[in-house]
Every structure is written in C-alpha cells, then in structure tokens.
Amino acid sequence: MHLPDSNDVNVEIAPAAESALGGEPSLRHLLRSPAHGGLGSAHGKAILMGEHSVVYGAPAIALPLVDLQTTASVREADHGSISSDLYTGPLEGAPARLQPVITALRATVDRVGLSFDSFEIVISSTIPLERGLGSSAAVAAAMVRAVSNAAGVALSPEETFELVQVAEHVAHGTSSGLDAHAVRSLSPLRFQAGIPTPVRVGAPMAFVIADSGTSGSTSAAVGGVRMLRKTRPALVEGIIESLAGLAESAIAALGAGDANALGATMLSGHEHLARLGVSAPALDALVAAAADGGAYGAKLTGSGLGGCVLALVDPDQADAVSDAMMAAGAAQTLRTTLPGGQKETA
Known part of the structure; x- marks a missing residue:
C-alpha cells in the first residue's frame, strides 16, 4: 500500500x-x-x-x-x-x-x-x-x-x-x-x-465509436481463430505477424500524432481481422460507412462477431462520420478524445 x-x-x-x-x-x-x-x-x-x-x-x-x-x-x-x-x-x-x-x-x-x-x-x-x-x-x-x-x-x-x-x-x-x-x-x-507499457500520444486524437447493436462472442471468436490456425497454420501465422507489425506502426503513429498514418493502419488491421473470420457484415458495413463519411480509418474493436467499430476522425468530421455510421445500421454512436502530449502513466 x-x-x-x-x-x-x-x-x-x-x-x-x-x-x-x-x-x-x-x-x-x-x-x-x-x-x-x-x-x-x-x-x-x-x-x-x-x-x-x-x-x-x-x-x-x-x-x-x-x-x-x-x-x-x-x-x-x-x-x-x-x-x-x-x-x-x-x-x-x-x-x-x-x-x-x-x-x-x-x-x-x-x-x-x-x-x-x-x-x-x-x-x-x-x-x-x-x-x-x-x-x-x-x-x-x-x-x-x-x-x-x-x-x-x-x-x-x-x-x-x-x-x-x-x-x-x-x-x-x-x-x-x-x-x-x-x-x-x-x-x-x-x-x-x-x-x-504506456504509449505516448503526440497530438489529440478524436474517435467515434459505433455500436453494432449486437454483443460480440469472445469464446466463439477466439475458438474460431484457434480452429483456423489448426487447419491453415501458415495463413494464421502470417496474419498474426502482420498484426504485430501494425501494432508497432500504430504506436509510432500515435507518438507522432499522425492521424493519416494511424487511420491507414486501422483499416489494414480490420482487413486482417476479417481474414481471421472475426468480423461480420454489420461491422464491415460500419467500417465502410466511416471511411465514406470522412474518417481517417476504422476497424472493429474487441473480440468481433458483433460489438463496436472504432473510427478515427477529424473533430470537424465527427458529425458526418457519426451520421454515416448510424445510416449504416449503428444502434448508437459515442465519442471520445485521446489527449495529446499527456504524461505517460499506467
């Protein structure tokens, strides 16, 4: 204590x-x-x-x-x-x-x-x-x-x-x-x-979170990836390696305050998660709607097969992105801002 x-x-x-x-x-x-x-x-x-x-x-x-x-x-x-x-x-x-x-x-x-x-x-x-x-x-x-x-x-x-x-x-x-x-x-x-390990954020980052209206299933998603890894190990290992690299790229983009780079990393991350079989049509539609609405990038967040989509936005585009995701079927949208330049603390 x-x-x-x-x-x-x-x-x-x-x-x-x-x-x-x-x-x-x-x-x-x-x-x-x-x-x-x-x-x-x-x-x-x-x-x-x-x-x-x-x-x-x-x-x-x-x-x-x-x-x-x-x-x-x-x-x-x-x-x-x-x-x-x-x-x-x-x-x-x-x-x-x-x-x-x-x-x-x-x-x-x-x-x-x-x-x-x-x-x-x-x-x-x-x-x-x-x-x-x-x-x-x-x-x-x-x-x-x-x-x-x-x-x-x-x-x-x-x-x-x-x-x-x-x-x-x-x-x-x-x-x-x-x-x-x-x-x-x-x-x-x-x-x-x-x-x-704390990660530095070089500039404020604004996000819109879209709720798909259905809960994800962690056990089903994790189990599905495990089964895919047994049947197609090379595919899954390659995706895992790519996701590891994207995580490091995201850390670099956060530190630099580079929203464009982070958004591109998020879109790539979603594509890899979809290849693992943990996305869903509703989530894919929300990601596409966010991009069409002007988001820097978007991806599912969490276990998948339901749950939420996280979109990185310019604050001036938050309303447009939120409206686009609601039109694509979101049950609700939430907003949050990650402060930039804050002291690293866990």
Missing part, C-alpha cells in the same frame, strides 16, 4: 462526480471518510490494435475511453442493497451478471478490513454493456476504489489490479489482465505477455 498522491485522487473521482460535488474539497473528503462511505470511478477502454493476435504473443494496444465513465459508491446501511441499470434490490437477490462486482466488493472488504456489516451500493455507468469496451473491469475497478476509500486505505496499483482481476476471472472465466490495466490508465497501453 502507499499514501495517495494528487494523481491517485484525480483518477478516483469521475468527472461527473466532481461536477455534482461542485469541486468542494470538504465534500470530496466526506465521500472518502469511513463514516460516510466511499466513491470510486474508472473509465472504459477500446482495443486499437492486436485483438486475437495478442493471444499468440503479439502486442495489443488499448486506448483509455475517459469520456465513458463508471462510478460506484458504497456506504454502510442496515440492509444490503444495490442499485444499477441491471438490477435494483437486495444484495442477496442480485443476478448472476452482477456477481463479478459483488466478488470485487467482498474481496476488497477483506483486503482493507472494512468494518461495515451491510452495504448500500450505487453503480452508474455510461459504458455500454457487453460491447468489448471494458464495462465489467471498469465496474470492478470503481467498486475496489469505493471500498478502499470508505476504509480510508490507499491500495497500491498492484493490489488494485489483483482485486479487479478477481472479478474479471468470475466474469470471463480467465482474463489476460489487459482490461484491468486499461480501465485505470490515463494513457494508451502496449500490452504483451501480460506486461503493460
């Missing part, structure tokens, strides 16, 4: 929570005191490059979606309860989909020695569920921070990661750890062999 510094404090409270508190330091302190409970937050993430190839040792790049936030609050109560978009009611009656966050709650309570017997939990989130944008990891990270703040204990980054991973294993069976790192990082991360 370590004493919190100013960077820890800034990432513990979501922007929405700061606004609600009016920036009043005394109120922020109350939300961190054991007598009044605790507040925590985390953000979404998107895979820029490296889906599937990361399984075979290639690097992946994850982007922080700081405009998509999850906030969790925990306070002592006479009876355990939870309020969220998925379920509101007694804690013991929570559905299976909320078990990961309850696991995070209990594991963190044990770790920090919080003395509450019963909890009132409130979760709010702007991260779409089951779309490959890190929703489950963000909720778990927000819960870990809320409980540790309620106890007045500053967990180390390693301890926080470990507790989020406990929840992620419940949610997904096994977890690489990429999401658990990415939803807590303010900079993009290069992730390889379980090790995250």
